[in-house]
Amino acid sequence: MKIQVILLIVSLSFFASCGLYKNKSQNSNESITHIDNTSHNDISFLVHLNKGASFNHPTYAVWLEHLDGDFIHTIFVTRSYATGKYAHAHVDGYQWDADSGISIRPASLPYWKHKATKTFQGNSVIDAVSGATPQGSAVISAHTPNSVQKFRVLVEVNQSWDSNNYWTNNKYPHNFEYKTSCQPSLVYAAMVDLNSKLDTVFFNPIGHGHYAGENGELYTDLRTFTTALDIFESIYVQLKKEKK
Numbered sequence: 741m742k743i744q745v746i747l748l749i750v751s752l753s754f755f756a757s758c759g760l761y762k763n764k765s766q767n768s769n770e771s772i773t774h775i776d777n778t779s780h781n782d783i784s785f786l787v788h789l790n791k792g793a794s795f796n797h798p799t800y801a802v803w804l805e806h807l808d809g810d811f812i813h814t815i816f817v818t819r820s821y822a823t824g825k826y827a828h829a830h831v832d833g834y835q836w837d838a839d840s841g842i843s844i845r846p847a848s849l850p851y852w853k854h855k856a857t858k859t860f861q862g863n864s865v866i867d868a869v870s871g872a873t874p875q876g877s878a879v880i881s882a883h884t885p886n887s888v889q890k891f892r893v894l895v896e897v898n899q900s901w902d903s904n905n906y907w908t909n910n911k912y913p914h915n916f917e918y919k920t921s922c923q924p925s926l927v928y929a930a931m932v933d934l935n936s937k938l939d940t941v942f943f944n945p946i947g948h949g950h951y952a953g954e955n956g957e958l959y960t961d962l963r964t965f966t967t968a969l970d971i972f973e974s975i976y977v978q979l980k981k982e983k984k
Contacts, residue, residue: 770874771881772816783934786978787815787880787893794970797873799845800897801852802880807890807931811855815882818873821848845900846953847921852896854956884979889934893977895943898925899968906964907951917952923968925949927958930977943975 787802799821804812846853885891903909903922912918928943947958948965962969 770876770878772871772874772878783884784881784980785884785893785932786980787882787895788974788976788978789874789878789880789895790973790975791877792970792973794899794902794967795876795972796899797875798897798899798971799848799873800895801849801856802893802895803852803856804882804885805855805892805894806888807892812885812888812891814852814856816871816880817849817852819871820873821845845917845920847917847924847949847951848898848900848953849896849925850949850953851925851927851947851956851958852894853953884932884934891932893930893932893943895928895972895975896925896949897928897968897971898949899923899971902968904964904966904968912951915952917954921951921953923965924951924959926962926965926968926971928972928975930975932977932979934979939979941977943977945969 789800799818801814801817801821803814806812898921900920901922907923909919909922911922925948926945927947927949929946930941930943932941945962947960948962950957950959
C-alpha cells in the first residue's frame with residue numbers, strides 16, 4: 741500500500757492492529773493520517789472538523805459503520821479518553837487535582853464506547869488508535885472500507901463541565917458522572933455513497949449519548965442543547981480518488 745509521508749509537528753504514539761496517526765500544523769488545522777493495514781478501496785476520504793465558537797479541548801471519536809449500524813472500525817479517538825488521563829486528575833468525590841492524571845469518565849463518549857466494546861479493556865484502547873486532542877480545527881485522512889459502497893461516518897463529541905440552563909450542575913445532584921459532562925455527548929453522522937457524484941457530504945447531529953454514560957443508547961431530542969452544538973462549526977467528509 742502506498743503511504744503518503746507527512747511532515748510531523750506532533751507525533752501521535754500508539755499500539756494497535758489497524759493504523760497509525762501522524763499530525764501536523766497547516767493553516768491553523770491539524771492533519772491526522774490514518775494508515776489502514778487492512779484491505780480497503782482505492783478511495784480515500786478526509787473528515788474536516790472545523791472549530792466552533794464553543795470549542796474548548798473537547799473529547800471526540802470518529803468511526804465508520806455499515807448503514808444498518810454495525811460497527812466497522814475507529815479511525816480516531818482523543819488520547820485523553822483512550823488512556824483515561826486528563827488535564828486534571830480525579831482525586832476523590834468532587835475533587836480534582838491541578839495536575840494531569842487518571843480520571844475515568846464514562847459520560848464522555850458512551851455511544852461510541854458501547855459500539856466499540858470489543859476493542860476495550862476498561863478505559864484503554866486496544867484495537868483503536870488514539871492521538872493527542874487537536875487544539876483547533878482538524879482534518880482526518882483515511883481510506884474507505886473494502887467491498888462497501890455505502891457506509892456512515894460518525895463523530896461523537898463531548899466537552900467537560902459544559903452546563904446550560906437545562907443541563908445545570910444540579911440537575912442530577914447525586915450523579916457524579918453527570919457532573920463531569922452536564923450537556924451530554926453529541927453524535928453526528930454522514931452517509932457516504934461511493935457511487936454518488938457528490939464528493940462532499942456534511943454531517944448532521946442525530947442525537948446524544950446518556951447523560952451519565954450508563955448505556956449505549958442514542959437519544960434524538962436535542963432541543964435542550966445550546967453551546968454543545970457550537971463545539972464544531974461544521975463537519976464534512978470529502979472523498980478523494982487515490983492517484984496511482
